[in-house]
Amino acid sequence: MPVSDLVFLILEAIIIKRTLRWVLIFISVGFLIFLYKKYNPIGNNYFPKCPFKELTGYQCPGCGSQRAIHYLLNFQLIAAFKENMLLVLSIPYLLLGFIFNQIKNPSEKILKYRKRLFGPKAIYIILVIVTAFWILRNISF
Known part of the structure; x- marks a missing residue:
């Protein structure tokens, strides 16, 4: 077998593997979207419960x-906002x-932003925001 044919077969296998990966991701995300749109986690036991809340009682x-x-999937923005x-x-x-991660050759301006x-x-600002949210949502006013 010539080297060029071998290289072609390897490249073809890589392309098939990448395509299959994206197809599986697309199917999985589509299934999750269907599941979360159709079924409300409040009334269904097959959605996972928060282990932190189960152990401590805090959110x-x-x-x-x-x-x-x-x-959100049912276009109820206010209800979604109230939940989290x-x-x-x-x-x-x-x-x-x-x-930003999908841009192949970002400009200097994009890199700066x-x-x-x-x-x-x-990252530190986000850590402070998440920690403040965690504390404030557990304080009874």
């Missing part, structure tokens, strides 16, 4: 995220991060 920063996703406002407010930020929004300082 973690992620508590209510499954219900918020259900409400941090999740709802973080969606544009997460989408922007995904977009990416560093500002997702660099070390931003």
Whole structure:
């Protein structure tokens, strides 16, 4: 077998593997979207419960995220916001991060914004926001 045919077969296998991976991701995400849109986690036992809340009785920063996703998929923004406002407010930020990661050859301007929004300082700011949200959502006023 010539080397060129071997290289072609290897490249073809890599392309098939990548395509299969994306197809599986697409099917899995589609299934989860269907599941969360159709079924409300409040009334169904097959959705996982928060282990932190089960052990302590306090809400973690992620508590209510499954219900918020259900409400978002059903276009009930206010209900989603009431369940977990941090999740709802973080969606544009997460989408922007995904977009930044998809850019193959970012310009200097894009790199500057990416560093500002997702660099070390931003990580500490996000840590403070999540911690404050965690504390404040457990305080009874």
